Each structure stands twice: as C-alpha cells, then as structure tokens.
Amino acid sequence: MASRIEIRLAGTGGQGMILAGILLADAAVRDGKEVVQSQSYGPEARGGASRAEVIISDAEIDYPKVISADVLLCMSQEACDRYADQMKERRLLILDSNHVSRAPTTEAIRVPITQLAQDATGREITANVTALGLLAGLTGIVSRPSLEAAVRSHVPKGTEGVNLKALAAGFEEAGRVK
Amino acid sequence: MSPMLMQGDEACAEGAIAAGCRFFAGYPITPATEVAEVMARRLPQVDGFFIQMEDEIASMAAIIGAAVGGAKSMTATSGPGLSLMQENIGYAAMAEIPCVVVDVQRLGPSTGRPTSPAQGDVMQAQWGTHGDHPIIALAPSSVKESFDLTVAAFNFAEKYRTPVILLMDEVIGHMREKVELPDYATVERVERAQTLVPPEWYKPYENYPVDVPPLIPFGEGYRYHITGLHHDERGYPTERADEVNLWLDRVFRKIRRGLSEILLYDADGIDAAETLVVAYGSTARSAHYAVELARKRGRRVGFLKLKTLWPFPEEVVDKAAERIHRVVVPEMNMGQMALEVERVVGRRKVRRVNRADGQLIKPDEILAAIEGMR
Amino acid sequence: MSTIHSESRIHERYLRHSKKFPNVWCAGCGIGIVLGAIIRAVDSLDLDKNDIAMISGIGCTGRMPVYVDFNTLHTTHGRALAFATGLKLARPGMKVLVVMGDGDALAIGGNHFIHAARRNIELTAIVVNNATYGMTGGQYSPTTPQGAHAATAPYGHIEPPFHISELAVAAGATFVARSTVYHVTELQKFIAHAIQKKGFSVVEAISYCHTTIGRMNRWGKAPDMMRRLKENSITVKQAEGKPEDELVGKIVRGVLTDRERPGYIDLYRQIIERAKAEAEAA
Numbered sequence: 001m002a003s004r005i006e007i008r009l010a011g012t013g014g015q016g017m018i019l020a021g022i023l024l025a026d027a028a029v030r031d032g033k034e035v036v037q038s039q040s041y042g043p044e045a046r047g048g049a050s051r052a053e054v055i056i057s058d059a060e061i062d063y064p065k066v067i068s069a070d071v072l073l074c075m076s077q078e079a080c081d082r083y084a085d086q087m088k089e090r091r092l093l094i095l096d097s098n099h100v101s102r103a104p105t106t107e108a109i110r111v112p113i114t115q116l117a118q119d120a121t122g123r124e125i126t127a128n129v130t131a132l133g134l135l136a137g138l139t140g141i142v143s144r145p146s147l148e149a150a151v152r153s154h155v156p157k158g159t160e161g162v163n164l165k166a167l168a169a170g171f172e173e174a175g176r177v178k
Numbered sequence: 179m180s181p182m183l184m185q186g187d188e189a190c191a192e193g194a195i196a197a198g199c200r201f202f203a204g205y206p207i208t209p210a211t212e213v214a215e216v217m218a219r220r221l222p223q224v225d226g227f228f229i230q231m232e233d234e235i236a237s238m239a240a241i242i243g244a245a246v247g248g249a250k251s252m253t254a255t256s257g258p259g260l261s262l263m264q265e266n267i268g269y270a271a272m273a274e275i276p277c278v279v280v281d282v283q284r285l286g287p288s289t290g291r292p293t294s295p296a297q298g299d300v301m302q303a304q305w306g307t308h309g310d311h312p313i314i315a316l317a318p319s320s321v322k323e324s325f326d327l328t329v330a331a332f333n334f335a336e337k338y339r340t341p342v343i344l345l346m347d348e349v350i351g352h353m354r355e356k357v358e359l360p361d362y363a364t365v366e367r368v369e370r371a372q373t374l375v376p377p378e379w380y381k382p383y384e385n386y387p388v389d390v391p392p393l394i395p396f397g398e399g400y401r402y403h404i405t406g407l408h409h410d411e412r413g414y415p416t417e418r419a420d421e422v423n424l425w426l427d428r429v430f431r432k433i434r435r436g437l438s439e440i441l442l443y444d445a446d447g448i449d450a451a452e453t454l455v456v457a458y459g460s461t462a463r464s465a466h467y468a469v470e471l472a473r474k475r476g477r478r479v480g481f482l483k484l485k486t487l488w489p490f491p492e493e494v495v496d497k498a499a500e501r502i503h504r505v506v507v508p509e510m511n512m513g514q515m516a517l518e519v520e521r522v523v524g525r526r527k528v529r530r531v532n533r534a535d536g537q538l539i540k541p542d543e544i545l546a547a548i549e550g551m552r
Numbered sequence: 553m554s555t556i557h558s559e560s561r562i563h564e565r566y567l568r569h570s571k572k573f574p575n576v577w578c579a580g581c582g583i584g585i586v587l588g589a590i591i592r593a594v595d596s597l598d599l600d601k602n603d604i605a606m607i608s609g610i611g612c613t614g615r616m617p618v619y620v621d622f623n624t625l626h627t628t629h630g631r632a633l634a635f636a637t638g639l640k641l642a643r644p645g646m647k648v649l650v651v652m653g654d655g656d657a658l659a660i661g662g663n664h665f666i667h668a669a670r671r672n673i674e675l676t677a678i679v680v681n682n683a684t685y686g687m688t689g690g691q692y693s694p695t696t697p698q699g700a701h702a703a704t705a706p707y708g709h710i711e712p713p714f715h716i717s718e719l720a721v722a723a724g725a726t727f728v729a730r731s732t733v734y735h736v737t738e739l740q741k742f743i744a745h746a747i748q749k750k751g752f753s754v755v756e757a758i759s760y761c762h763t764t765i766g767r768m769n770r771w772g773k774a775p776d777m778m779r780r781l782k783e784n785s786i787t788v789k790q791a792e793g794k795p796e797d798e799l800v801g802k803i804v805r806g807v808l809t810d811r812e813r814p815g816y817i818d819l820y821r822q823i824i825e826r827a828k829a830e831a832e833a834a
Contacts, residue, residue, distance in 0.1 A: 022354060026183045029356045035183070038353040041293060062467035063541050064353055064460070201642055222827035227641040227820060232667040236634035239627065239664075243607075243638025246625060247646075251638065269628050396623035397643045399602045403568075403618050405626035414571055414618060 003058040005141060006066040009131075010083050011075030011099075013041060013050040016128035020073075021052025023132055023150045028056045030146035036064040049078060056141060071139060073131055074100050075113070094135060096127065109138065109177055116169050126166035129155075133170020138178065144171060181358045186324040186350040187254075189357060190280055191216035193328030194252050196362040198369070199278070200226035201251040203240035205233055205259060208292040209348040210282035213254035234259035238266035241277045245270075246404065248370060248395025250332055254280035257299050258289065260306065260343075267341050268307030269406045274383070274393065274429065276335035276370075278328070280344045282351035283459075285536040294536025295348035297459055300514040303343045304488045310426070312433040314440060315343040315488035319462040321355035327442075327485060333368040334440060338432055339390050345487060347510065349460035349538055370395070377401065381411040385424045389432035433489060441494060442485035447473070448498050451480030453548050455506045456495060456519055458484040461539050465508050468544035479548055490518045499523040506531060506547045508539050566591040566601070568621050576615050580774025582733030582759030586680050587616050589736055589757070590649065593744035605648045607636045609656040612687050612761075613680040616651050630660030633668045636675050644817050647676070647747055654681045658694040658714050669723035672751045673816040677725075678743060679716050679754065682761040690764025697801070701768045716756045721809045726751035728808040732758040734781035735805060742807070751815045758785075758803055 007024065011017045018039045025037035039052045053066045069087045073094045074080040080100045084093060095103055096113040103110075111134060117127040129151060136142050148164060155163045184192075191213050194202070202217040204210075214230065221228040227244070231237040234255050241251035255263065260281045270277055283299045285291040303315040314334050318324040324346060331342040371392035373380055377400045384391040394400040407415040408422045416422065433440065447469075448454065457465035462483045469481045482498050484491060495518075499505050505523055507516040508531035516530045529547045533539050567573075577583050594604060606617040610629035617624035623646070627635045636650045657665050657679045668675060684702060685691040692702035694714045702709055717730045727749040729742035739757055746753035758781060760766055762774045771777060781803065788806030791799055 022183065025354055025356075029181055029183045032181075034356055036353055036355050037183070038349065061355075062463050062470065064349060064355075064463050065538055067540070201638065203638060219827070222820075222824040223831045225824060229637065229641065231634065231637070232663050235631060236637075236664055236667075239631040239634030240638035240641075242627075243625070243635035243640075244642040245638070246635075247639045247642025249638075249642040251642075265628055266631065395643070396605050396625075396639060397603060397646050401601060401621055401623050403624045403626065405618070406628055407626065412570070 004061065005056045005070045006068070007054045007056070007071040007135075007141070008066050008069040008083060009052045009054070009073045010079030011050055012078070013048045015050065015075050016125065017050045017052045017075065019154065020128040020132050021054050023129070023147065023154055024054045024135075024142060026150035026154060027136070027142035027146040028054070030149055031143055033057065034059060034061050036061045038064055049082070051079070071135065071141070073135055075127065075131065077101065092139060094131070094138070096131065111173055111177065113170075116173055117166050120169035121162045121166045123162060126163055129163045129166040130170040130173075133167040134174050134177075135170070137171040137174020179359045179361065181356050183354050184321055184357050185212060185352060185354045186318070186321045186346060187212035187282065187352065188216050189321045189324040189359075190254070190328045190344065190346065190351075191220060192359065193325035194278070194332065195220050195224060196325070196360075196365040197250065197329040197332035198367050199250045199252050199332060200224065201241060201244035201249040202226070202228045202253065203231050203237040203244070203251070204253045204255065205231055205237050207234075207256045207259050209284055209351045210254040210256050210259075210280060212351070213280055213282070217252075234262040235266065238263040238279070242266060242270050242273075242275050245275045245277045246396050248397075250276070250336070252278040252280065254282065256282050256284045256292070257286045257296075257302070260299055260302060264306040268309060268311070270341040271307065271311035271313065271429070272309075272406050273404050274339040275341070276339050276393070277341050278331045278335055278344060279341055280328070280346060283345060283347040285534070291536045293348065295460060295510060295538055296534060296536065297345075297347055297461065297510040298514070298534060299345060300487060300509070300511065303345055312340070312430055313343060313488050314338070314340060314433070314486070315345050316442065316485055317345040317459045317487050318350055318485070319459050319483060320350065321353065322357045323485065324350060325357065325359060329365055330442065333366070336368040336370055337390065338436055339393055340433070343488075345459065347459045373400075382413050383409060383411045383425065385411060385428045389428055389435055437489065440486055440489065441491045443491060443494055444483040444485070445498060446481050447478070448480035448482065450478050451502060452478045453504045453506065454480040454482060454499055454502045455508070455544065455548065456482045456484065456498075456515075457508055458487060458515065461508050461510055464539050464541050465544050468541040468548060471541060471545050472548045477548065484515075487515065492522050495519055495522045499527065503527060504529055504550065506544060508532075508544045508547070510534060510539060562591055562595050566594065566621055568619055571619055573619070575619060577612060578763045580762055581612070582682070582757070583613055583616060583680055585733040585736055586651075586678065586739070586757045586759065587619065589740040589743055590651075590678065591620060593740045593747060596740075596744050597747060599647060603646050605636075605639055605643075605646050606651060607632045607639065607648060608651045609653070609661060611653040611656050611685065612682070613651050613653040614656060630656055631664065632656065633661060633664040633675065633677065637668065637673050640673060640675055641817065644674075649747065650675055650677045652677065652679050653686070654679060654683065654695040654716065655685045655693040658716060658719075662694070666719070666723040669720050669725040669752050669754070671816045672724055672726060672813050674750060675752055676746045676749070677752070677754045678746070679756050681716055681756055681758050682765070684761050684765040686761040686764050690761070690768055696765065700765065702765060703768070717754065717808050720754040724752070724813065725754045725809065726813050727753035727810050729754075729806065730756040730758070730803070730808065731805050732781040732785055732803060734778050735785070738805065749810075751813055
C-alpha cells in the first residue's frame with residue numbers, strides 16, 4: 001500500500017477530465033505500473049461536476065477509489081470547494097487560476113492552465129492535456145514518453161499534433177514552476 | 179497480449195467474443211451501454227450479429243431465439259432492464275436454453291441513480307422469475323475477472339443448458355484497469371453438445387442417463403418442440419405431475435452435480451482466522467483493503483471472495499466460518515447476500531456492513547466491523 | 553377423391569402424429585383452418601421441413617406449432633416476433649413463420665410487431681384475428697369492435713379497434729394481406745406469397761371466436777360466424793372508391809401492399825463486409 005498514489009482530476013463536464021484520467025492511467029500502464037481509473041459524473045453530457053480518479057501503484061490495487069488524494073487538480077471553483085480538503089497532509093494541489101479564484105489553502109500551485117492551452121494551441125479545449133503535462137512534470141508520476149504515447153493513441157484522429165503541443169506547454173510550465 | 183488499459187464493460191464484451199459469442203441483442207441503459215457499443219463494433223468483425231431491440235423484453239427473447247438457432251448469445255442491461263427480462267429468463271430456465279445475461283448493477287429501486295453503483299440485484303438474480311429453478315450467477319470484482327467470468331458464464335451456460343447471469347456493478351463496469359488478456363485462441367470454450375441418435379430418437383429433454391441432454395439447434399434436421407409449458411422428454415406439453423417432477427429433479431440435479439466446478443471463489447488466511455470477511459463484486463476490493471489493514475494491526479482475518487453467488491456456496495461458507503465467531507458481510511444493498519450467509523452460519527455470527535446510497539463501501543467501514551466497533 | 557387423397561397426404565406429411573390429438577381448439581374454431589392453409593401453402597412451395605420454423609406466443613393461436621412437424625417454438629405472451637428475430641439472425645437460411653393472435657401480436661406484443669415491420673426483418677407473421685382473448689374466456693382485445701360485449705366489457709366496449717393490416721403497412725411491412733377463414737384458398741395463396749416474400753410479411757386471418765365473443769354478442773354459432781365472414785367481406789377492389797361510411801363494419805380482403813424494401817439481414821451482411829474490411833485495414 002505504501003507505493004499507492006491517489007490522483008483526483010476534477011472539473012466541469014466538457015472539460016475532458018475523464019479523458020485526462022484515461023490518458024494518465026494509460027501512461028501508467030505503459031510505465032509498467034498497476035493502475036485503476038474511475039470516474040463520476042452527472043447525467044448531463046456537458047456541464048455539471050465531472051471527476052476522474054486514478055490510483056497508481058507498484059503493487060496490486062484493492063480499493064479502486066481515492067481515499068485521500070495525493071494529487072488534486074481542480075479545473076473549476078466548484079471542484080476546489082468540494083475536494084480541496086479531502087487530501088493527504090503531504091500533497092500537491094494544482095489549480096487552474098482561470099477558473100479557480102478561492103482556495104482553502106495557500107499551499108497550492110496556481111497556473112492559468114486554460115490560458116496556457118489557448119496560447120499554445122489556440123484551443124481552450126486542450127486545457128485538460130496541458131494540465132496533465134503540468135501534473136506529470138511536477139510529480140514525475142508517469143514518464144513523458146508514456147504520456148505522449150497515451151495522447152497519440154486516445155485523442156481524436158487528426159488532433160494528435162495539437163494535443164502534443166498542449167502537453168508540451170504543460171511540461172514547460174512545470175519546469176518554470178518547480 | 180500486451181498489458182492494456184481497459185474498462186470492465188469492455189472486458190466483458192471481449193470475454194464474450196473470446197468465448198465464442200456471435201449474437202448480441204440489447205437495449206441502451208446506463209451503466210451497461212458500453213457492453214452493447216463494443217459488441218456492435220466487434221461482432222460483425224467475426225461474422226456475428228448485433229441488434230438493438232425495442233426493449234429489454236425483446237432483447238432477452240431474441241437471445242433465446244438465437245441460442246435455439248445454435249448461436250452463443252448474450253444481452254447486457256442494468257437493474258430496470260433485468261426486471262423486464264425476468265419472464266423470459268424464466269423461459270430460458272424452463273426450456274433449458276443456454277444464454278448469458280449481463281447485469282451491470284446500479285442504484286435502485288426504480289430508476290434510482292443510473293451512474294451510481296449498487297449490488298441490489300443479488301436476490302433478483304435468483305428469485306426474480308416466478309416458479310422454481312436453479313440459476314448460475316457470477317460476480318466479477320476486477321476488469322480482468324469481467325473477462326474471465328464472462329468466458330466462464332458462456333461455458334457454464336453451454337455445459338449446463340441454462341441462462342447464466344453475470345452480476346457486475348457500476349464500479350467494475352465503468353472503471354479502467356491494467357489487464358493482460360490471453361490470446362483468444364487459447365481461451366477454453368465449451369461448445370454445444372452433439373447427439374449420436376437419429377432425429378426420430380432424439381429427446382431434447384431426456385431425463386436419463388445424462389443430466390444435461392444435448393440441445394440440437396433448429397435447422398439441423400431434428401425437428402422438435404420447445405415450450406415454456408411444463409413438458410415431457412420430447413418437449414410436448416404435459417399436465418402429468420410425474421413428468422413435471424422428473425424435469426424438476428433433473429434441472430436441480432444438473433446444477434447440484436456440477437457444484438465443484440460451478441462454485442468459484444478465492445480464499446486466503448482462513449485457517450488461522452478469528453474473523454472472516456465474505457465479499458463479492460467491487461465491495462470485495464474495499465474488503466480486501468480492509469483485511470490487509472486489519473492484518474497489519476495484528477488481527478487474524480480470513481477473506482472469502484465469492485465469484486459464484488448463485489447457487490449460493492453453502493458448504494464453502496459453512497466450512498470457512500466453522501471456527502469463527504464473527505463473519506463480516508459488506509455489500510452495497512440493505513443486506514441480501516448476508517441473508518444467505520446468516521442462513522448458513524447463524525444470524526448471531528454475522529456483522530452486516532451495508533450501503534445503498536450509491537457509494538462504494540469504504541475500507542474504514544469494513545475495518546470497523548472487523549474490529550467489532552459496529 | 554383426388555382432393556381427399558392429397559389432403560391426407562399433406563396431413564401425413566406435416567402433422568405430428570406422435571402428438572396426442574385432438575387439438576385444444578373448440579369445435580368450429582377457425583385456427584385449425586389457418587393451420588391447414590399454412591401447411592398447404594408450405595406444401596405448394598415444396599420447402600424442406602427442416603428449414604422451417606414455426607414460432608408462437610401465448611393464447612389459442614399460440615398452441616398451433618405443437619401440432620406441426622417443423623422446428624417449433626412456443627414462447628411467452630407477445631414475444632414470438634422477438635424470439636423469431638433472434639432465430640432468424642442465427643439461422644438466416646430458415647423460413648421463420650410466426651403465428652400470433654390479435655391480443656398476442658397487437659396488445660402485449662404490439663411494440664415488437666411495429667418494430668419488426670420497421671426493421672423489415674425477414675419473417676412471415678400470420679395473425680389470427682379472433683377479436684378477443686379466447687383462451688382466458690372472451691375479454692376485449694385490441695381488435696374487439698367498438699360497442700361489442702366482452703367478458704371485461706359487460707356494458708359494451710368503448711375503445712376503437714386496431715386495424716392490423718393497415719398498421720403493418722404503416723409500420724413498413726413489405727407484404728400485407730388480409731383474408732378470412734371462410735376464404736380459405738385465398739388465405740392459403742396469401743400465406744404462400746408471404747412466405748416467399750423477402751422482408752417482413754404479414755397475413756391477417758379473420759376468424760371470430762364463436763365460443764366467447766360470438767356467444768356474448770349473439771353473433772350465432774360457428775356456421776353463422778362463417779356466413780358472417782362470407783357476407784360481410786368485400787375485396788380491396790370492391791372497396792376502392794367507396795365512401796368510408798359504407799365500409800364501416802366491413803372486412804376488406806386482399807393484398808394491401810406488396811413492395812420492395814431492403815431486408816435487415818441483407819443490410820447487416822453489408823455491415824459485416826465493412827467491419828471486416830476496416831478491421832483488416834487497421
């Protein structure tokens with residue numbers, strides 16, 4: 001259980017949180033890790049709270065959900081209000097400052113993720129992938145080549161280039177923040 | 179095959195393909211829709227038929243019809259759909275038609291909460307139809323088991339000429355895990371039994387000498403009758419009690435004699451245990467986590483994970499609980515499998531841990547029960 | 553004499569002699585006439601019995617398959633077409649005949665009926681319309697005439713009936729014809745045509761139940777019911793151009809549609825080709 005890392009990706013429906021969870025989990029598989037990814041969402045296809053959870057471990061994973069997160073990404077104010085206090089003591093909280101203005105702690109990484117994505121690709125919708133680059137760059141939970149491979153195999157055909165650009169923007173930002 | 183990330187519903191569909199399923203009929207319903215979507219894409223690749231029917235009643239009817247034609251067939255649904263399928267599940271039990279019914283359980287009753295998990299269909303799986311018949315129901319607790327137990331479901335269906343219910347739940351159906359699937363060519367498949375007798379001697383419901391007479395598909399020269407009425411050995415309706423009893427004896431006998439291979443479970447740490455945890459489906463994941471925590475604290479805890487829920491593994495549970503004073507039964511319902519455990523080990527030994535609010539039971543809640551705090 | 557010989561040859565060939573006769577139907581019931589028309593139609597087409605399935609639901613008509621020497625499947629109430637859909641897809645080479653009553657096909661099975669027609673699955677539906685639930689004792693069905701008395705309409709029936717054949721045409725069936733058990737050679741001809749038709753075909757056979765609804769409405773005994781079918785029906789041609797009020801209460805016999813639409817299985821075969829090609833390319 002010691003190697004178990006719990007990651008929660010939270011935002012609004014349509015922001016691609018579930019795809020982000022799948023990409024992260026797929027990268028972990030490529031790294032040879034054990035992984036479980038799950039999600040929760042409302043009935044709406046767009047809007048409403050959306051949450052993906054990823055557990056990564058060197059050993060077999062029993063309980064498949066987050067107990068208290070090691071890493072939390074919040075892409076909406078509602079997500080931050082709801083999950084920011086459900087974390088371990090030593091943890092990493094990443095906020096998209098374009099969407100989150102208030103947080104219950106000062107110990108958070110605040111990055112204008114949506115703006116970064118917009119600048120890098122011209123498309124706000126790639127913010128989820130930029131967020132992943134940032135998260136992976138800051139934590140090293142998954143390797144960059146694995147994450148790039150995951151992006152290539154899961155994003156819609158024809159958007160691989162744009163998404164890899166978005167990912168790179170996240171990794172670059174991680175280098176600056178560190 | 180190399181390791182990959184796969185969803186439980188997807189693994190179930192792939193298991194079906196690997197087991198030789200070539201017919202799927204279904205109706206969209208959360209959280210089972212992904213099974214249908216994968217089957218719609220995969221079946222035509224292997225010369226199979228996918229059809230989206232007008233409702234779950236028709237879906238269940240269509241898979242029985244296809245099985246009568248010789249195809250390995252499956253449908254997938256959730257609680258509301260399983261309720262609608264019950265009459266025809268009873269038909270499949272009565273007419274002894276092999277088929278697989280996947281139920282990805284969600285929170286009920288009624289529409290409940292479509293995207294939230296539950297294990298509230300355990301009793302429905304056995305007792306949902308009218309009348310008496312045995313059933314086989316399997317419950318996977320991982321993505322890999324969703325594949326493996328779907329294969330097992332098809333094999334049991336063919337071997338015992340019975341509908342088999344795969345009781346998944348929303349957690350298992352929707353979560354993605356790392357899995358390594360076998361090469362499908364190496365997957366063990368049970369095929370429809372053949373007969374050596376000529377058509378004029380063929381009895382589709384013969385009671386002796388075998389418990390499971392072969393079911394010859396329609397169109398192969400063996401013209402006979404299938405009905406949901408009680409029937410004689412040739413399949414013709416009967417009103418004779420002696421003929422009804424012969425059938426009844428045989429359908430229960432055929433499952434009873436197969437118990438040693440039908441009852442699937444994992445057990446560990448039972449011999450030295452003081453406390454036993456009996457769990458299934460996604461709850462088994464929480465339970466095992468709790469068991470490990472308790473063991474780290476020095477407690478002697480046995481763990482019994484049931485993969486076969488029906489027929490209920492009476493002797494397995496009885497033996498595991500023999501020298502144990504406390505049996506913890508966590509499940510996402512108000513206490514369904516606990517009733518069976520209590521029936522076998524006695525009510526006073528059992529500590530139930532129940533949630534029927536759409537939340538997976540947390541390890542802490544099970545740990546508290548193991549430690550006698552609740 | 554030659555007719556009698558050929559009749560007995562057909563009985564010998566198509567009925568199950570190991571099955572205990574007499575049948576469950578009341579003396580004078582028309583369902584046996586429909587059964588006769590079906591087996592003569594099959595005989596006229598020279599089909600192999602091994603390739604024919606007869607599927608039914610529940611009710612008086614539901615009991616028909618047990619007597620015939622085909623591959624026979626007696627299913628649950630209303631669901632015969634859904635079972636048949638599965639069988640047909642698993643065995644596309646078989647001729648699948650689905651026999652249903654009006655309650656079976658149009659009330660509890662109404663949804664399956666319209667969807668089978670819409671998807672144009674290659675089945676032949678033969679609906680015996682007796683205008684009631686005969687087996688349970690004469691309750692009103694979806695085709696019971698408005699104003700008639702039934703076991704569950706002791707004060708008269710207030711609901712208008714479904715017109716089975718017109719419904720089948722509207723839902724997309726490729727061949728639809730209506731006849732009665734009095735016009736038995738016509739009925740046989742329609743059934744033969746329906747069996748040969750590619751796509752979803754429907755034959756409606758009017759056969760009022762004299763035991764229940766006939767008695768309750770003083771329509772007379774079995775021979776009176778036959779006379780009623782004879783005198784009260786006109787052909788499609790005769791009905792053409794007649795004002796609607798002249799057609800009230802009349803049985804209009806004949807072919808209502810005979811058209812071409814691609815069948816479900818043919819279209820699905822194209823899907824199989826496409827799916828395989830795409831899988832190979834990937």
